[in-house]
Amino acid sequence: MPELHPVLTSRVPSNKAVLDFDLAMMAGRPLVVCTHDVSRRACTWDPATDQWTEYQLDNPWLEDSEGDYTELTALGAAVVNGRIVVGGGGDHQGFAQWDLETGKVLSGAEPSSVSSVRAVALSGRTLFVLGFGAPGLEVHSPAKNDSPQTDDLGAREPGDDDSVEGLIWLTDELESCGSIAAGTVWGRSVIAANGVQGGIAVWDFDQDEPILELDAPDDSEDEFNHFALATVQDRAFLLAAGERVLGVCDVSDPDAPAWAEPITVPGGDIECFDAGVVNGCVVAGTGGADGTFCLWDIADRRLLAEPNTMHRREEPDFPSEVCAVRFTQLDARPVAITAGRDRTVRVWDFPEIGSNEHS
Numbered sequence: 319m320p321e322l323h324p325v326l327t328s329r330v331p332s333n334k335a336v337l338d339f340d341l342a343m344m345a346g347r348p349l350v351v352c353t354h355d356v357s358r359r360a361c362t363w364d365p366a367t368d369q370w371t372e373y374q375l376d377n378p379w380l381e382d383s384e385g386d387y388t389e390l391t392a393l394g395a396a397v398v399n400g401r402i403v404v405g406g407g408g409d410h411q412g413f414a415q416w417d418l419e420t421g422k423v424l425s426g427a428e429p430s431s432v433s434s435v436r437a438v439a440l441s442g443r444t445l446f447v448l449g450f451g452a453p454g455l456e457v458h459s460p461a462k463n464d465s466p467q468t469d470d471l472g473a474r475e476p477g478d479d480d481s482v483e484g485l486i487w488l489t490d491e492l493e494s495c496g497s498i499a500a501g502t503v504w505g506r507s508v509i510a511a512n513g514v515q516g517g518i519a520v521w522d523f524d525q526d527e528p529i530l531e532l533d534a535p536d537d538s539e540d541e542f543n544h545f546a547l548a549t550v551q552d553r554a555f556l557l558a559a560g561e562r563v564l565g566v567c568d569v570s571d572p573d574a575p576a577w578a579e580p581i582t583v584p585g586g587d588i589e590c591f592d593a594g595v596v597n598g599c600v601v602a603g604t605g606g607a608d609g610t611f612c613l614w615d616i617a618d619r620r621l622l623a624e625p626n627t628m629h630r631r632e633e634p635d636f637p638s639e640v641c642a643v644r645f646t647q648l649d650a651r652p653v654a655i656t657a658g659r660d661r662t663v664r665v666w667d668f669p670e671i672g673s674n675e676h677s
Contacts, residue, residue, distance in 0.1 A: 322613065322623035324664035325653075328363060330354055331370050336657035338642050340395040340437055342402050348646045350655060350663060351404060351418070353390035360390065360404055360418060365648060365655070365665050373421055375404075378414035380426040388414075394437040396444045396460040403460045405446045407432030413448055415461045424461035425484065438500035440507045440523050445486070449494040453514045457487040457523070487526070492519055496559075497591050499545035503554045504529070504572060510545050510556055518542065518558060520569065532556075535565050535577040546593035548600045548616075555600055557616065559583075559591040564602060566616055584625050585610025586639070594645040596652045597671050603654050605629070605640025611656055615671060622669045629658030 330336055332354055339352040350363040361372045377386045389408035395418070396403050402418040405425075412430035416423055434449035440457070448456040461484075492511040499510035506522050506529065513519040513531060520530040534542065540560025548555045556575075558565040564581040586608030593602040593616070600616040609630030613622040630638045636659070643656045654666040 319621065320623045320669050322611070322626040322666065322669070324626075324628065325667050326365060326368070326665040327628075328365075328368050328370070328663050330361075330661045330663065332356055332359075332361070332372070333661055335659045335661050336641060336663055337391050338393045338406070338435075339644070339655075339657055339663075340393060340404075340435075341644050341646050341655070342395045342397050344397065344402075348648060348655075349402075351393070351395035351402060352657065352663075353393040353406060357387045357389070359388075360393070360416075362402075362418075363663055373418050375416050375421045376423045378411070378416070378423050378427040380428055384427075384429060387411075392432050392435040394435040394446050396437045396446065398460050398462055401463075403462075405437075405458065405460065406435050407448075409433075409451075413446075413456075413458065415446075415458075417463060422463065424463065425458075433495040434498060436498060436500070438498075439502075440500055440509075447498050447500050447509065449496070449498050449511070451495050453493045454488060454490045455492045455494065455498065455509065455511060456485055457509075458484065459486050487523065489521065489526070490514065491528070492521060494543065494545065496543035497545055499547045499556065501547040501549075503547060503549065503569065508547070510547060512542065518545070518556070520556065520572075530569060530572045530575060532567060532575055532577075534558075535580050538563055538565055538580045540580075544588065544591035546591065546602070548593050548595055550595050550598060550600055555616070557591075557593045557600075557602055559588045559602075559604060561587045564604070564614065564616075566600075578619070581614070581619055583612060585612070585627075589639040590641060590643045590656075592643045592645050592654070594652075596645075596668055599671050601645075601668070601671065603643045603645065603656075605643050605656060605658070607637075607639045609638035609640060609658060609660070611640050611643070611666075613654065613666070613668065622671060626666075628664065629656065629660050629662065631660050
């Protein structure tokens with residue numbers, strides 16, 4: 319098995335850990351948009367030039383009595399009219415949005431909490447999907463400068479145009495404190511996460527109804543916290559990550575979903591997860607609490623390379639988790655980008671992988 323080595327490593331200039339990041343496509347290149355554990359700040363990293371830029375953010379609180387700080391442990395980024403809008407929150411800060419370049423607050427925070435944020439494509443638009451430490455998911459439209467906003471769900475249905483901003487969809491039927499799956503399956507825009515009543519649910523975003531409700535695999539004792547969707551050729555897969563296990567369900571036929579045998583993941587508990595398609599194969603990346611990073615060929619149920627622990631900190635009493643992983647294209651080649659508690663961001667090439675079908 320080949321060894322897994324980063325092709326680029328960059329240390330965060332603030333010497334703080336990147337707790338989460340998202341990718342914004344600017345001029346055809348991915349820009350890493352980060353929250354780096356500094357109040358009222360966000361930053362970007364350009365992997366093509368290894369250039370870091372820090373931005374100041376205005377106070378997001380709607381009420382002055384709530385304070386003058388940000389807690390961004392979860393962050394998403396969207397490009398709106400050529401400008402980057404960041405949205406995020408944390409355990410002690412509700413969801414807020416800013417214009418990254420100016421730091422202007424576009425939608426303010428209320429006293430609540432957010433556990434996960436991701437910008438996703440749904441119904442032909444980029445939207446923010448939010449998870450919480452309690453039952454419920456929300457979808458917000460990225461805010462625009464000098465545009466009216468609303469939290470009135472009656473003002474907009476999920477299939478409407480982008481003329482109204484704010485909270486556009488919510489449900490108390492789904493929950494996830496980690497990565498939430500969103501995409502297009504069976505020609506429908508869907509969101510997948512844990513069902514509040516148990517199992518895993520795939521939800522039709524436009525029709526606001528469940529399409530598929532799944533029990534967890536019989537031989538998996540882990541609770542799934544992270545989800546992803548991948549489609550290759552005419553097949554669709556729902557991927558779920560638990561503490562140290564990957565579950566893969568073939569959902570090509572919604573009337574006959576089929577779980578494969580769970581895959582055991584080496585290293586510490588899974589803290590972050592992403593999946594996609596590389597060279598016609600479904601692949602996944604897992605980042606562990608102990609700094610272990612793995613790349614997976616899902617079809618062959620195998621590691622693409624030896625697990626790598628470069629994100630593990632040398633100090634034994636300090637946390638070492640891989641905080642975030644995303645797949646993207648860099649210079650026309652597929653790469654994985656990770657961030658860890660070791661205060662670095664790393665870019666990884668995929669080992670050679672051949673095209674094959676899931677079995």
